[in-house]
Amino acid sequence: MKKIIGIDLGTSNTFIYVDGRGVVFSEPTIVALNSKTKQTVEVGYLASKMIGRVSDDIEIIRPMRRGVIARINPTIKFLREAFKRANIKSVKNTTLLFSVPSDITPVERNAYLDVGKAFEVEDVVFANEARLGALGSGTSSKEIKGSLHINLGGGSTSIVVSSGKDILVSRSSYFCGNLIDEAIMRYLRKERHLMIGEKSAEFIKMKIGSLEFTPENRLLEVPGRDILTSLPHNVTISTNEVRSVILPLAEQLMNHINDVLIVTPPEIASDIQENGVVISGGTALLTGMREYIEKQINLPVRIAPDPIACVANGMRTYIKELLNN
Ligand SMILES: Nc1ncnc2c1ncn2[C@@H]1O[C@H](COP(=O)(O)OP(=O)(O)OP(=O)(O)O)[C@@H](O)[C@H]1O
Ligand SMILES: [Mg+2]
Known part of the structure; x- marks a missing residue:
């Protein structure tokens, strides 16, 4: 075999x-x-x-x-x-x-x-x-019903509308976890004159990165190197600051999701309305990601079980x- x-x-x-x-x-x-x-x-x-x-x-x-x-x-x-x-x-x-x-x-x-x-x-x-993410989150390929699945990874995002075994619409978005990390690094360098590594940027994203507006503005002290003096230096960064870095990137993602929804056949669109949208991949775990997409497209969104696997x-x-x- x-x-x-x-x-x-x-x-x-x-x-x-x-x-x-x-x-x-x-x-x-x-x-x-x-x-x-x-x-x-x-x-x-x-x-x-x-x-x-x-x-x-x-x-x-x-x-x-x-x-x-x-x-x-x-x-x-x-x-x-x-x-x-x-x-x-x-x-x-x-x-x-x-x-x-x-x-x-x-x-x-x-x-x-x-x-x-x-x-x-x-x-x-x-x-x-x-x-594959849709299959891994329990969507059956036997059922002839439309589903929308978004895999939000570290280096890419794929958006797919499928029905049974067929992919009806698919496209990529350059929104991804690494893009957020790079934007955080760029922001700190430009606005705070602080150089940090990719691991630190990812840590900031996971710790206080959020797409939700929170009245409680959480703070995080970030160690790095001052770009002017080249000496070790710490700055404090807030949830709302990080949100302002992530939001423009998430808006691009929404454009790409909307591009897919616009060309989705009406019968399939009504299935998606009924079944909701499933998101997977590590970036689906970003605080407020699910809620943000849900609000923007006005459809129920859930995170796949075990989204990274x-x-x-x-x-x-x-x-x-x-x-x-
Ligand atoms: N709790 C979290 N909050 C925000 N981001 C997270 C969280 N956990 C993981 N990530 C991000 O998820 C990404 C990794 O996800 P995943 O393993 O799905 O990507 P990948 O499959 O390797 O990449 P790709 O499929 O795009 O090539 C990283 O950018 C990581 O920072
Ligand atoms: Mg992946």
């Missing part, structure tokens, strides 16, 4: 799904290489711990960007180690199923095919990450369907 391994190769996190075993690997998509020899030093969680803490002898690489493979060789090194850790001895004679964003280009797909070639796999197939969980159903065809 055909063997298929599902890989949710995300900009932030990677999940590997093996039929019969379930999710066998779930770690950050980061690889640490020896700068000279290019040999793998560490991958995943332990490599992420090294960010900003190691000398130039070690290069820390995020091989994915904006939801797709940006650097092929580090991706191969990352996956080689991930397979080893997951006790996957060989992927020869195996089909690799990759989750990908809605608007992936043929050139971007080629990078996945090159990775497949490096592992001498039998075949490489693709599935839309938001479609949702795409990988959807691979179970998807792979079963592939094997039965």
Whole structure:
């Protein structure tokens, strides 16, 4: 029987799904290489711990960007180690199923095919990450009812309207978790003359980032480096300040969601009205995200169970369907 391994190769996190075993690997998509020899030093969680803490002898690489493979060789090194850790001895004679964003280009797909070639796999197939997210959150592909699913990841956002097994409308939005982190870094540099790293920006987002207007304006002290003096310096940042950074980005997301709703057939739109919208991915966990989208599109919105693992969980159903065809 055909063997298929599902890989949710995300900009932030990677999940590997093996039929019969379930999710066998779930770690950050980061690889640490020896700068000279290019040999793998560490991958995943332990490599992420090294960010900003190691000398130039070690290069820390995020091989994915904006939801797709940006650097092929580090991706191969990352996956080689991930397979080893997951006790996957060989992927020869195996089909690799990759989750990908809605608007992936043929050139971007080629990078996945090159990775497949490096592992001498039998075949490489693709599935839309938001479609998998819908399956992972319990949407049945047997039911001929329309559903709208939005996967809000670290490097990409995919919006999909589907009915049964068919994707009716799909598009990507450049709104994503990394975009928020970069905007926070830019804001602090410009308005407060403070340089911070990407990890600190992500921490600020998770700790006090919110799309809700809260009368209680929470404060957080942020350590960094003063750009004028280059000395260590702390500044205090508030929830409302961070909200003012995130809001313009979220407005762009709403434009993209509205673009999808406008072209959704009326019968399907009424199904979505009845069933509501499901959001998944790590950025769905941003405080006030669900409420914000709900208010903007005036449709009920819920967060998928286990939103970060949702795409990988959807691979179970998807792979079963592939094997039965
Ligand atoms: N509680 C939280 N609040 C806000 N953001 C969060 C929270 N938890 C995780 N995130 C963000 O979610 C993102 C990671 O989500 P996810 O694992 O779904 O992305 P990914 O699948 O790796 O990326 P992509 O699919 O876009 O390539 C990161 O930007 C992270 O900062
Ligand atoms: Mg993802």
